[in-house]
Amino acid sequence: MQLIACPHCGPRAQAEFEFDRAVDSVLALDASPAEAVTRLYERENPKGWSWELWRHSAGCGVFLKLHRHTVTHEIAEVSRLDAAP
Amino acid sequence: MTGSRTGQGGIIDRSRTIRFTFDGKLYHGHPGDTLASALLAEGLVLFGRSFKYHRPRGVMSAGVEEPNALVGVGIGGRFEPNTRATDLFIYEGLVAESQNRWPSLSFDLGAVIGLFGRFVPAGFYYKAFLGKPGLWTFYEHFIRRAAGLGRPPVKPDPDHYEHRAAFCDVLVVGAGPAGLSAALSASAAGERVMLVEQDIAVGGGLHRESEDIEGLPGQAWIAQALTTLTGRGVSMLTRTTAIGYWDHDMVTLAQKLVEPGQVPEDGQVAQRLWRVRAKRVVLATGAIERPLPFANNDRPGVMLAQAVRTYVNRFGVVPGARAVVATCNDDAYRTAFALADAGCEVVAILDSRSESPSEIVKAAAARFNVQFDAQVLEARGGPGGLTGLAARLGGQPLSLSCDLLAVSGGVSPVAHLHMQAGGTLNWNETTGTFAPDVPRQNQVTVGAAAGGAEGNSSALGLTAPTGVDARHSFVDFQNDVTLADIDLAWQEGYRSVEHVKRYTTLGMATDQGKTSNIVGLARLAALEGRPVPQVGLTTFRPPYTPVTLGLLAGHATGKHLAVVRRPPLYDLHLEQQPLWLPSGHWMRPRAYPRGDETLHSAAMREARTVRQAVGWVDVSTLGKFEIAGPDAAAFLERVCATTVARLAQGRGRYTFMLREDGIVMDDGTVWRIGPERYLLTSSTGGADRMAHHLAYVRQVLAPELKVAIANVQEHWAGIAVAGPKAKTLLARMVPDPGIPRHMSLARSKIAGVPVLILAASYSGERAFEIYAAGTDIIPVWQALVAQGADLGGSAYGLEALEILRIEKGHVVVGGEIDGRATPHDLRLHRMLNPAAPFIGAPALQRPALQSSAGRLRMVGLESDSPIPEGSMLVSTMPGTPQGHVTGAGQRVLQKGHVALGFLRDGDERLGEQLMAWSPTRNASARVTIVDPVFYDPEGRRYRD
Numbered sequence A: 001m002q003l004i005a006c007p008h009c010g011p012r013a014q015a016e017f018e019f020d021r022a023v024d025s026v027l028a029l030d031a032s033p034a035e036a037v038t039r040l041y042e043r044e045n046p047k048g049w050s051w052e053l054w055r056h057s058a059g060c061g062v063f064l065k066l067h068r069h070t071v072t073h074e075i076a077e078v079s080r081l082d083a084a085p
Numbered sequence B: 001m002t003g004s005r006t007g008q009g010g011i012i013d014r015s016r017t018i019r020f021t022f023d024g025k026l027y028h029g030h031p032g033d034t035l036a037s038a039l040l041a042e043g044l045v046l047f048g049r050s051f052k053y054h055r056p057r058g059v060m061s062a063g064v065e066e067p068n069a070l071v072g073v074g075i076g077g078r079f080e081p082n083t084r085a086t087d088l089f090i091y092e093g094l095v096a097e098s099q100n101r102w103p104s105l106s107f108d109l110g111a112v113i114g115l116f117g118r119f120v121p122a123g124f125y126y127k128a129f130l131g132k133p134g135l136w137t138f139y140e141h142f143i144r145r146a147a148g149l150g151r152p153p154v155k156p157d158p159d160h161y162e163h164r165a166a167f168c169d170v171l172v173v174g175a176g177p178a179g180l181s182a183a184l185s186a187s188a189a190g191e192r193v194m195l196v197e198q199d200i201a202v203g204g205g206l207h208r209e210s211e212d213i214e215g216l217p218g219q220a221w222i223a224q225a226l227t228t229l230t231g232r233g234v235s236m237l238t239r240t241t242a243i244g245y246w247d248h249d250m251v252t253l254a255q256k257l258v259e260p261g262q263v264p265e266d267g268q269v270a271q272r273l274w275r276v277r278a279k280r281v282v283l284a285t286g287a288i289e290r291p292l293p294f295a296n297n298d299r300p301g302v303m304l305a306q307a308v309r310t311y312v313n314r315f316g317v318v319p320g321a322r323a324v325v326a327t328c329n330d331d332a333y334r335t336a337f338a339l340a341d342a343g344c345e346v347v348a349i350l351d352s353r354s355e356s357p358s359e360i361v362k363a364a365a366a367r368f369n370v371q372f373d374a375q376v377l378e379a380r381g382g383p384g385g386l387t388g389l390a391a392r393l394g395g396q397p398l399s400l401s402c403d404l405l406a407v408s409g410g411v412s413p414v415a416h417l418h419m420q421a422g423g424t425l426n427w428n429e430t431t432g433t434f435a436p437d438v439p440r441q442n443q444v445t446v447g448a449a450a451g452g453a454e455g456n457s458s459a460l461g462l463t464a465p466t467g468v469d470a471r472h473s474f475v476d477f478q479n480d481v482t483l484a485d486i487d488l489a490w491q492e493g494y495r496s497v498e499h500v501k502r503y504t505t506l507g508m509a510t511d512q513g514k515t516s517n518i519v520g521l522a523r524l525a526a527l528e529g530r531p532v533p534q535v536g537l538t539t540f541r542p543p544y545t546p547v548t549l550g551l552l553a554g555h556a557t558g559k560h561l562a563v564v565r566r567p568p569l570y571d572l573h574l575e576q577q578p579l580w581l582p583s584g585h586w587m588r589p590r591a592y593p594r595g596d597e598t599l600h601s602a603a604m605r606e607a608r609t610v611r612q613a614v615g616w617v618d619v620s621t622l623g624k625f626e627i628a629g630p631d632a633a634a635f636l637e638r639v640c641a642t643t644v645a646r647l648a649q650g651r652g653r654y655t656f657m658l659r660e661d662g663i664v665m666d667d668g669t670v671w672r673i674g675p676e677r678y679l680l681t682s683s684t685g686g687a688d689r690m691a692h693h694l695a696y697v698r699q700v701l702a703p704e705l706k707v708a709i710a711n712v713q714e715h716w717a718g719i720a721v722a723g724p725k726a727k728t729l730l731a732r733m734v735p736d737p738g739i740p741r742h743m744s745l746a747r748s749k750i751a752g753v754p755v756l757i758l759a760a761s762y763s764g765e766r767a768f769e770i771y772a773a774g775t776d777i778i779p780v781w782q783a784l785v786a787q788g789a790d791l792g793g794s795a796y797g798l799e800a801l802e803i804l805r806i807e808k809g810h811v812v813v814g815g816e817i818d819g820r821a822t823p824h825d826l827r828l829h830r831m832l833n834p835a836a837p838f839i840g841a842p843a844l845q846r847p848a849l850q851s852s853a854g855r856l857r858m859v860g861l862e863s864d865s866p867i868p869e870g871s872m873l874v875s876t877m878p879g880t881p882q883g884h885v886t887g888a889g890q891r892v893l894q895k896g897h898v899a900l901g902f903l904r905d906g907d908e909r910l911g912e913q914l915m916a917w918s919p920t921r922n923a924s925a926r927v928t929i930v931d932p933v934f935y936d937p938e939g940r941r942y943r944d
């Protein structure tokens, strides 16, 4: 069970969170059909570091951006979406 | 009868006696005894039969790694198979039985296979039965009887199990000398320490040895450490096994509060599952000795050398009278001294090395018959015990008689948790061991688990003597895998260790190959002519030792398996004793049968009531969301695929939402309840998904919109009132201006309760949804019952609702909205917002979703006979399915049956005749393809 440091709530167990998607599969509302195909079906699925969207569903309810390693499950960064890059 | 109890020594309480039975016979032991030590003390040699060949088996080890002495323990629902006799501490009234024997342990018919038949080689089942189903059918009965590990319990487990969470600075796994030392130093530094030990006592290997530690006898050192740790408030759990090392330093512990099969005291839990999150984990899990490969190395009387020493020094049990020690290292020499000091004759020490310079070997040479370059080729004996052995001594054959053969093939560090945590292993060519190398998490391995037993060239023990009978040299004792099986797998082309494992079942028994895996790997490496590390390792999977399923379930069994969500009207429904239908976690009435009505007859009566008079149904569980703010309409135009922006205040409309891939996700209604305030409904089952979706759109896709979302699903309880007399009924409770027109809303009071009334119809009749805050809805329902009775009204359930909506051609989430259908498939495309600012619009423009050719389109089906639900649509029976039925029912007022379904290119096939065929129910109906709205297609009945 991973431990995710929510910027609002502090370190909490993975069970409180929902994985939503990899950041590269966020599809803008005004995207073209071709972009929809790329983002929804032709994704990277990296073995290694990945930017992901998780939601602290059983906590503050906020979507968070995680920089997470898909093999080791190390989490290098947890940030709010509106945080400066 | 070879084993016996010594006069003194050990950490058993000789002043007290415990009685227990094994295979129905009464035995005695002392507190502190395992089942194995007590039975060995009573002279028992034969403990069970092996899995595949039913070979006689005794005790091999003194710990959790035991592959041979497996027993069934306990009575009724507490029966637990495959319990290791070496890891079961006896208690008064313990009932144990041997396994894999029939009709009895001493005379086992299955063993006849082993005596007269050919052995069953690796891959036997694949080769013998693949492609020959008839053969398997014939032999299955006999094979099932002969095979299997123990038998499962036949009654429910009556015990309670609980889960607990804990946090600490340092978790120390294993309370041998290394673990105790680690706990001592961490607690001295002021850290919050948890120390867990799978044994009933802390001390680990110290109980086995007679040497002093730090100038103190072992037991005195343990006592001192315990006093210090207790004084520092260290949390110590015995009989607690760390079964898994998970992400981010979370370790799960299985704590036994009673022994397997033992009845807990009233109200006490049997076992506890801990989830411990530690800042640092110290793995002091020790090492496990390996057997030596030679013929009949599985015979009762062949035991691991450290285990023999444990029985002598810890339990005061000498497992034989004439012993031979066979080794490839110095450590086993201690066993010779322990045995001799306890009065056992040590016939010889057979050392496969050519020499050893160490002190203990010199001392042994002065007292015992020590032979170098000596390898055991074969053990001799049977169910009654060992009679002797054949060895090779510097090329010359040698025969010895003995009733105990203590073997040591070196030790393997217990690296399971280190590996589960993602660590790597390092191969030591000299000791022949894999030891923890690089950690991945905040873990450190200490003591014997870290490897590095110096001066030992135990790698020798991994090589079988030349000319040994490989067919009877066991590697995996529990699964009856021999050296010959590994040879065969290799000859047949298996190279990957994972493939060899599955083909031979090496390491796949409940002991997970704790004693066998490295021996098997070494054999494979030798065949390959490659170093062991290049052959690779199999995966270390949790749990480290088997756990009972009840422990993993905890309290989540029976009615506690899942939460039950009860709508506010639950108690009122309960009085009517309805038939219930779980809807997600919600409990909803399916129908309210009267007298001897069935579900079907009750639902048909309720549906007729709605069509002819008035009915009311609890719709409290619908998903409901309030969307407010200056950009609320703009937000909804992104979520909903229909137009929302032009909705006038006080009005509502049907809507549906798409997923990003253009597929319909859910549907409901949207209401403008204020200038910048909307109410959006969704399906009951889709409410949680919708809540997440709305949060995603607001936070991720459109954070610039000024909008707030409140999930009001549980705030607003609701009742739908439907039927030609619905307006009449409402007029009795609400003053006339308070009754809204179709797709309009009104606020009013019913029975003194403030309500929101939405005029919308799902059944096809004039209908109103009345919403009130939570349990405030109760008097509203009571008022409907009181005022509606003389109108011929009654409550109706989900079954009637289903019949009504099918007849009306309304789609439902989970029925027609099945995660595959586009708006066009569901005939909803004319309602799509042409400006297309909504989620799913980009993907929906893809040609595959735009073209109709070959797509399953929603159709209506009519028939004279009942249409089987879930049936497929075919031209002839049997035939290739061209579609399927999603929902079916009887017509409410007319004769005949109707259904909704999907048919390939269905919108172009109206009038066609097909069969709805369900081979699983052996039912069919001739159907005509029609428009899906069967009832009031003009929509006259629900308008004013």
Ligand SMILES: [Zn+2]
Residues within 6 Å of the ligand: A006, A007, A008, A009, A010, A056, A059, A060, A061, A062
């Ligand atoms: Zn949070």
